[in-house]
Amino acid sequence: MPINNDGIMIILSSPSGAGKTTLVNLLSKLDNFEISISHTTRQPRQNEIPNKDYYFTDEKEFKRLIGNSEFLEYAKVFNNLYGTTRTPVIDKLNKGKDVLFDIDWQGADQIKNNKLDYKLITFFILPPSKEVLFERLSNRHMKDKLIVEERMKQFERDVLHWINYDYVIINDDLNKCYEKILKLIKAEKNDDSKDYDLEFIRNHVEKLTS
Numbered sequence: 001m002p003i004n005n006d007g008i009m010i011i012l013s014s015p016s017g018a019g020k021t022t023l024v025n026l027l028s029k030l031d032n033f034e035i036s037i038s039h040t041t042r043q044p045r046q047n048e049i050p051n052k053d054y055y056f057t058d059e060k061e062f063k064r065l066i067g068n069s070e071f072l073e074y075a076k077v078f079n080n081l082y083g084t085t086r087t088p089v090i091d092k093l094n095k096g097k098d099v100l101f102d103i104d105w106q107g108a109d110q111i112k113n114n115k116l117d118y119k120l121i122t123f124f125i126l127p128p129s130k131e132v133l134f135e136r137l138s139n140r141h142m143k144d145k146l147i148v149e150e151r152m153k154q155f156e157r158d159v160l161h162w163i164n165y166d167y168v169i170i171n172d173d174l175n176k177c178y179e180k181i182l183k184l185i186k187a188e189k190n191d192d193s194k195d196y197d198l199e200f201i202r203n204h205v206e207k208l209t210s
């Protein structure tokens with residue numbers, strides 16, 4: 001049974017390229033934070049390490065895990081399947097570890113709807129502008145202009161989900177963004193007042209989508 005010393009769940013989502021993986025990796029260096037490693041059917045990128053960045057699996061294995069009800073959440077993203085298995089997450093939380101999730105809005109919705117007995121904080125990361133997002137995606141996928149185009153198109157749809165998150169953070173300066181997230185996590189844990197300006201975020205989203 002969950003008790004008060006349990007860890008908390010922290011979800012970071014964003015349109016692709018806004019910087020959530022970078023932020024999750026930074027946060028995971030802190031004491032007591034651990035990343036939930038997802039399963040995916042997509043091919044590893046050059047710099048990715050199997051069983052650390054993802055459990056890379058084929059579709060057959062992924063479907064077997066679905067059939068065994070092993071996923072806390074799963075979704076199709078950019079034509080590949082991604083999912084979070086339940087047992088490792090619950091084990092970490094029961095040991096008092098805070099678990100970081102780098103998952104999309106579909107997964108975040110499912111975890112929210114599961115209403116687990118653990119505190120949940122959700123963050124949506126946005127780029128400072130579409131131009132900066134294009135630059136970041138182009139740097140990450142230097143050889144594949146099609147991927148960049150596809151992800152810029154998807155941005156228009158993904159950004160609309162900002163409204164379902166506890167906090168939306170603009171990732172302009174990486175360190176400032178990281179500090180903001182950390183401050184909000186601490187404030188949530190200690191039930192302190194939160195430094196957060198929803199109107200500013202609303203205006204930023206309007207600029208990004210106009």
Ligand code: ADP
Pocket residue numbers: 014015016017018019020021022023136137139140171172173174175
């Ligand atoms: P996501 O996980 O949201 O798709 P990544 O974390 O992979 O995004 O970041 C996309 C690219 O942008 C990476 O090359 C990363 O190094 C870079 N990046 C992330 N945050 C910043 C930032 N604040 N300033 C400049 N580059 C950044």
Ligand code: 5GP
Pocket residue numbers: 013014015016038039042073074075077082083084102103104105106107108
């Ligand atoms: P990428 O292929 O760039 O690593 O990830 C593509 C998208 O899939 C990102 O939005 C990422 O957050 C999301 N994602 C990664 N793992 C999971 C997961 O386990 N579940 C869900 N729902 N989305 C995931």
